[in-house]
Amino acid sequence: MPDDKFPFVEPPPVMITPCDPWPPPYYLEDGLRKVEPYHFTYNTYCKERWRGRELLDIFASEFRDRPAAYYEKAIIEGRVVVNGKPVPSTNHIIKNGDMITHTLHRHEPPSTAQPIGIVHEDDDMIVINKPAGLPVHPAGRYRFNSIIEIMRADRSKGWNPLPCNRLDRLTSGIMFIGKHRQAAEEMSAQIRGRTVKKEYITRVLGEFPEGEIVCEKPILQISPKLGLNRVRANGKEALTVFKRMAYYPPKDDEEQPQQKGGEGTGEPKGMAWKNMRGYSIVRCFPVTGRTHQLRVHLQFLGHPISNDPIYANQRVFGPSLGMGGTEDENEEDIMSRLARMGKEEVADAVAYHDEMVDQYNKRKAEKMTGKTCDICDTPLYSDPGVHELGIYLHARRYYCQDGNWDYETGLPDWALPPPGYEGATEPTQESDPLAIDLSKLGLDDGEDKPDEKTTADEASQPASTDEPIAASGAA
Structure with missing residues (x-):
């Protein structure tokens, strides 16, 4: 019997992706790895800053991948729903606890077709040479075109690669991929530390x-x-x-010497x-x-x-x-x-x-x-x-x-x-x-205080360029 003060509340229903293509619909063309467009469903709980705001306003202001007219049409046609049900209008007010669901036709940007190089592999860890042009994790406009999903496609659908460090999408080089959680946690701890x-x-x-x-x-x-x-x-x-x-x-x-500044200006002519x-x-x-x-x-x-x-x-x-x-x-x-x-x-x-x-x-x-x-x-x-x-x-x-x-x-x-x-x-x-x-340089006394989330240029791409990462497990 639930307590009157804390009654049991059924969680809001969520929707799942209508199809999860496997293997991923990759194809190579003109030196690029491309992904055939596919349908995908995001589920995300109401964020604190969304409370009391209109549904269309949230989509139009939070996500820059598509114009507001697209989101307006998606809400009207029922491709954006709240708690599993269509809403009466685009002005529907979102409140705490709401589950927002968006099923869309995804168009991933192409990435480099260069393969992921293997520098070292043992029972615990894979050290890769990441190509430039690939994000590490599915995020924003990228899902299948990411290090994680490409490696999963190369090995098996059930394999779960665990990155220990991150590199910016545009950056190439050494990355560590744990084969199991203990190995990934140990390497991540080393990288976050000073060793x-x-x-x-x-x-x-x-x-x-x-x-x-x-x-x-x-x-x-x-x-x-x-x-x-x-x-x-x-x-x-x-x-x-x-x-x-x-x-x-x-x-x-020698034939084209550097430009000199105007007399008395101290500044170079033209562009710096x-x-x-x-x-x-x-x-x-x-x-x-x-x-x-x-x-x-x-x-x-x-x-x-x-x-x-x-x-x-x-x-x-x-x-x-x-x-x-x-x-x-x-x-x-x-x-x-x-x-x-x-x-x-x-x-x-x-x-x-x-x-x-x-x-x-x-x-x-x-x-x-x-x-x-x-x-x-x-x-x-x-x-x-x-x-x-x-x-x-x-x-x-x-x-x-x-x-x-x-x-x-x-x-x-x-x-x-x-x-x-x-x-x-x-x-x-x-x-x-x-x-x-x-x-x-006399700097050895300064303590290294690394950011717990990023190292050097090891940052993932900018925040949501398409949709939020799903709260219910839909990556």
Whole structure:
């Protein structure tokens, strides 16, 4: 007999995906892994910030993947229901405890067709070389095109890969996949602690300074929805040590000298990036672990990752590319310009060079085509070019400072000497380069305080670009 004060309440009904295709409907085309569109059902409980709000208002304001007109039609036609039942109008008020269900026709973006490399495998752990262009977990617009689901499809439907660290979708390199929970928890604990050291390789604009370059600027998350982070005094502490491995000047450097500033101005003529001749290969040793830490610190130092679609984008940050970002920047303008990338404009990874834009626009790039799906009216995107699926950032090495294990990959192709140049083909081997750097720089007394959720650029993609992760187990 239930207590009058705490009566038993049946949980709201949930709906399940009408079909769960297996094997996943992958196909390869033009160097991309694609997924045939499929129907999928999300179930999510009312969030606290949704209480007392209209159903359409929640969808229109929380999710940016589809226009409000799509959600209005889905509610009217019963593809969005509350507690298993259609609602009388789009103005239906959501209250605490409600279960919201949305069945939709999913269109996943293509990803790279490059296979997932196996660096090491034993009974407990798989160490992989993650390709750029793949998210780790199903999230936002991605489900089957994720590390987890691709590995599951390669092995068996019942296998449950357990990632121990995460890399940003655009980043490649070392990742640890536990085969069982105990192994995953033990490795995750090591990575969160101070016993695991990491080395990344990147390619940046211009001639990066020689020697050990330390950046200790705090980082603040400006917009999780857009994946934007900046150096800000009120951000979380962050520390990275950088060491240049190679510099490759352009071959025409002598014929086309750097531009000089106007007399008495102290400023270069034209755009700031025009004085950034050539590019550098840089080793990165993150001490703390903040979202986009390496990308943000490199931008602040004036040497952003060469093809970073956010932090090296002149259309977003202007002529200086965000160098030495200041508190008085108009963050609303920055976010507005960033939000247009891939919508009204090409989602360009190299648009910081104005004279390259026309040429770039002729290449394949992901943007809205103006067409819609015959089944669900979803706006359709063109395919991204393979060059858009990653940035020049690679997690090359993870190693235990106690010497228990050490895993590394070779340099990616973009970090090797270009044709006609001589240069390093592998980093200088040191017993513990990060410890040496910190000791030389007088930083070894500072405690590493890693973020419990992310390490270096090991952040998942921005928050929901499509739908919330389902509360009832529908991933």
